[in-house]
Amino acid sequence: MLQSMTVREALRDGMAEEMKRDETVFLMGEEVAEYNGAYKVSQGLLDQFGAKRVIDTPITEAGFAGLGVGAAFGGLRPIVEFMTFNFSMQAIDQIINSAAKTLYMSGGQMGCPIVFRGPNGAASRVGAQHSHCFASWYAHCPGLKVISPYTAGDAKALLKAAIRDPNPVIFLENELLYGVAFDDVSMDVDDIAPIGKALVRREGKDVTITAFSIMVGKALQAAELLAEEGIEAEVIDLRTLRPLDRDTILSSVAKTNRIVSVEESWPFAGIGSEIAALMMEEGFDYLDAPCVRVTGADIPLPYAANLEALALPQVPDIVEAVKRVCYRG
């Protein structure tokens, strides 16, 4: 039975269920315990699980990311919260060089079951240093899995899957979605969503739109507008960026023969570039038009309201891109 709740509540419930299920799971990060999370995602977890398992850290990202990696090597299953992924740059060495590579370098001995999670991408009017989307950065790296859910149901079911996964998982949330409710949340504690599987959120025959996280909502809105003009768009929620579900994308394009990729981060070497490469390498014969990328502007995100809106992909941008690949209007 599915229930309605916000993404924030779904994430909290997902963590709580996994912490109940497995003693070795613990949550660590800045303000996660007594303050209940900078964005209240860990609301109530300290009360429920105590200070041994819900741990406020100092402001020390490299330090606690590394400590988490060591704890994972030592047999625990840490959930490390970054207040936002912007600050994960302080810790990116530990994430890539220690968490992602050590299994390989040890010939398979040093598994690292850890989840790094927190809000990613643009929030609202917080400027360039607090608005960065790291999807393509982390998706670039073998040894990691990278998830970026849209709905509350996926947020919960994929976070649970991430916690149970024996590998380091980057779990990219979105601050603007935290307060949004979705009615797709499973209350079955054993329901987990498969990592590495995209989901067709809307079926359509004329064009494929890929998106993830908050951009799925924009893509769906664009699809509604396009339908009014007689273009039926198929919207794919990528959900996982590494491993990317190539099959779902390719089989959609085999049907629609056109594709637009949407992401809020920068164009250069972005997720859209990867999708364009996939089209060249494996989807070329399906295409009736070159693929088009809708991305954030290639600039540090500005603060001014009008400039910020111009810099981030908006519904009309997606509509326009779709018309381009459909050679319409």
Place this chain on the structure above:
Amino acid sequence: MTEVLSKHAVTESQEVELAHPISSKEALKAYHDMLLIRRFEERAAQLYGMGYIAGFCHLYIGQEAIAVGLQTLLKPQDTIITAYRDHGHMLCSGMDPKEVMAELTGREAGCSKGKGGSMHMFSREKNFYGGHGIVGAQVPIGTGLAFAHKYKEDKGVCLTSMGDGAANQGQVYEAYNMAALWKLPVVYVIENNGYSMGTSLRRGVAGPNLYGRGQGWGIPGEKVDGMSLLDVIAAGKRAIDHARSGKGPYILEMDTYRYRGHSMSDPATYRSKEEVEEVKLTRDPIDLFKGYMTTTLQITESQIKAIDDAIKPIVLEAVEFAKTSPEPDPSELYTDVLTEEV
């Protein structure tokens, strides 16, 4: 400055009575392990020259007393982690010299299946957690291993080694803070060999010492003669007891010296030959301990020679194994990237 430090339980260990004298049996084992490291690495250097070993290869020669001395104090659940100068730590943790040498030559039978190389070796079985190539990164990781000891209540301690150069990394102090805050059972071992690549201590480290750098967090620290196996053991015991009893982290600054260049490609022109010879002549950890064994423990020359003789075939066998063992199968290229679901 020293006075302030002593108020914070920071002491120099020289005058402290040896609290943990060593039995003859333990002495012979420790001597064996130190000599094994030295002979093993001398051979590794040869293999490097012959082209069997490539890339970066950092020798531990000169620093043997530290890894070996501390190893004598560990319990089965204790963990060790260090940087890339790791062969010594691995050998004395009981890893098979054949597998270590085969990793150096990048062979399938290496302890990382040939995928890690000199700087990245691990043994879960021996609780050796690497082998890390990023200077300083092992310090928060070791602190996390200590966190896991405390979380699991297994009474274990993690020995986290770093160099004098690594002690300048910011994340070391992030780790100190958390370890002190949460009273984690970790002993930070700063192997101060006087140089960070070509940068001498004087040119790279401000302040009077490294053992006192935990002072701000109330972490006790000691300076130890890292060339003296007995001093290492005595100070190591104090530190490990402190950490194991729940009092939190402890810092040991080991005064030591590396005889060889930073890595195989370093001609070490930043120091004089005389400086190196002086240390070899007056402070060599193996010679010093040999002297102690014969004079104080009454161990005979022939007993010592028996050990020398025993080590030779072990090392030769490792060399032969590492030279002849096959390279990893190409099918291994894409394995071990992710842990497969069970």
